[in-house]
Amino acid sequence: MSDRDVAVLWALSDFRVLSTLQIAMLFWRPSLAHKLAWWHLPQTAIDQVLASYTAHRVNERLDFAKWLLAIRRKQPEQLATLGPGFDLLVDPKWFGSLSLPEQQQVPITPQDWLLRLFDYDQPLPQAFYKRRRLPSEFISTGCKQGLRRLFDEGYIEPEEQPTRLQQGRKPLLWYLAKQGRDTLAGIANVSTNAIPWKTAGSYSPWGLPHRLENNDLRISTLLAANRHGWKIQRWIDDDQLRTMHSKKSERVKWQRPKDPRKPNGETVEEEGTVVADHYFWLDTGKNWHNFYEYDRGTKTVQYQEPEQNDQDFERKIYTFTAYYKSGLYAQRYPEAGKSMRVLIVTSSEARLQSLKAITEGVVNQMSNNDKDRESGLMRYWFTTADKIRPTWEDYFSESTLLDGEIWVRAGQNQLRAVIW
DNA sequence: TCATTAATAACCACGAACGG
DNA sequence: CCGTTCGTGGTTATTAATGA
Numbered sequence: 001m002s003d004r005d006v007a008v009l010w011a012l013s014d015f016r017v018l019s020t021l022q023i024a025m026l027f028w029r030p031s032l033a034h035k036l037a038w039w040h041l042p043q044t045a046i047d048q049v050l051a052s053y054t055a056h057r058v059n060e061r062l063d064f065a066k067w068l069l070a071i072r073r074k075q076p077e078q079l080a081t082l083g084p085g086f087d088l089l090v091d092p093k094w095f096g097s098l099s100l101p102e103q104q105q106v107p108i109t110p111q112d113w114l115l116r117l118f119d120y121d122q123p124l125p126q127a128f129y130k131r132r133r134l135p136s137e138f139i140s141t142g143c144k145q146g147l148r149r150l151f152d153e154g155y156i157e158p159e160e161q162p163t164r165l166q167q168g169r170k171p172l173l174w175y176l177a178k179q180g181r182d183t184l185a186g187i188a189n190v191s192t193n194a195i196p197w198k199t200a201g202s203y204s205p206w207g208l209p210h211r212l213e214n215n216d217l218r219i220s221t222l223l224a225a226n227r228h229g230w231k232i233q234r235w236i237d238d239d240q241l242r243t244m245h246s247k248k249s250e251r252v253k254w255q256r257p258k259d260p261r262k263p264n265g266e267t268v269e270e271e272g273t274v275v276a277d278h279y280f281w282l283d284t285g286k287n288w289h290n291f292y293e294y295d296r297g298t299k300t301v302q303y304q305e306p307e308q309n310d311q312d313f314e315r316k317i318y319t320f321t322a323y324y325k326s327g328l329y330a331q332r333y334p335e336a337g338k339s340m341r342v343l344i345v346t347s348s349e350a351r352l353q354s355l356k357a358i359t360e361g362v363v364n365q366m367s368n369n370d371k372d373r374e375s376g377l378m379r380y381w382f383t384t385a386d387k388i389r390p391t392w393e394d395y396f397s398e399s400t401l402l403d404g405e406i407w408v409r410a411g412q413n414q415l416r417a418v419i420w
Numbered sequence: 421t422c423a424t425t426a427a428t429a430a431c432c433a434c435g436a437a438c439g440g
Numbered sequence: 441c442c443g444t445t446c447g448t449g450g451t452t453a454t455t456a457a458t459g460a
Contacts, residue, residue: 034446136429
């Protein structure tokens with residue numbers, strides 16, 4: 001077992017379940033140096049390219065070159081339709097010569113052609129950006145073979161995802177098998193029971209997509225932190241959070257207006273526990289303590305029937321705010337001190353706006369003065385799921401979910417970075 | 421009735437680079 | 441020199457829907 005094999009097993013224990021794609025993102029990262037080597041570039045040229053251009057640009061231009069090659073191979077007649085300028089790059093005599101406008105034919109090697117592409121500053125054809133991207137293009141052979149080997153040796157167990165027939169196939173899901181769990185226990189020198197795991201098929205049809213989406217969010221965050229050289233000191237998943245926060249001593253109480261239309265009128269007391277999808281402590285030199293809440297647009301936004309409904313978003317904000325104000329948060333997370341934020345990822349811009357308005361209303365309701373209100377508002381941050389980077393489609397993204405200006409804070413309107 | 425199509429991950433074989 | 445790892449191209453498996 002290689003170090004990477006062991007790391008995969010630990011990840012399966014940690015995440016409980018991972019898709020082939022997610023494992024590829026974590027442990028079989030694409031290598032730009034290898035991609036460049038495929039073009040028979042000498043090592044010096046590879047080093048120079050990687051030093052001169054951003055990873056995002058190198059990857060994009062390599063993809064573009066491969067895309068042109070594939071078209072040239074399969075549908076050469078399409079090349080003429082790409083728009084002005086590209087006949088230059090994809091002249092039929094390509095690989096022998098490059099046709100220049102009103103000039104002599106200049107012989108050019110594939111290597112020079114590729115290098116010229118990195119410098120090419122005109123916009124690329126729309127068709128390139130609209131091309132179909134398949135997850136399987138991202139998953140390297142090594143990843144599939146490595147997982148297959150771990151399965152053959154009995155460490156992990158696969159499960160097929162249910163798919164719509166028009167959807168083709170989805171990536172396999174992988175779980176820790178009994179032998180893998182025993183192996184980890186041996187390595188960590190603890191009892192087998194101390195190694196968390198889930199067995200294939202034990203997630204409910206609702207729980208599985210929930211878990212996989214949250215894994216995506218966690219993986220994006222991990223990769224982003226790695227890229228910036230920041231350290232994640234602690235990560236707690238929803239299972240652990242549930243057991244921690246559902247203790248009777250951590251239940252919180254708050255006052256809510258009896259009639260939402262009359263915020264200063266009569267109030268009723270309510271009680272609940274904090275529910276979040278993740279907690280993480282990010283160390284960038286400064287320390288950031290965050291909860292993640294992945295809102296899938298299934299919960300109702302506002303109270304409907306207060307007595308029965310404990311899943312709505314407004315109630316969630318009440319519990320977070322009350323949990324913080326009661327001092328229970330500082331007790332549970334002593335290293336965080338006063339630092340606490342709730343990062344909310346939602347499905348659409350429209351939903352983001354309504355969740356944000358709800359949050360502002362609740363904070364307003366629970367604050368005694370302006371200072372109190374301001375410090376309450378700065379704890380809640382919102383973004384939409386489609387802006388989360390990196391993903392398998394945009395692994396070499398220019399910015400990440402941590403440094404990109406994709407978040408909006410409660411009480412404000414402009415987009416900002418969540419870390420500064 | 422029967423063949424083809426659409427969709428997409430897994431599978432397979434091959435070459436280059438790398439480390440020992 | 442050999443085994444491993446990475447990237448690439450091509451093939452296979454699967455099923456309902458579609459077409460002849």
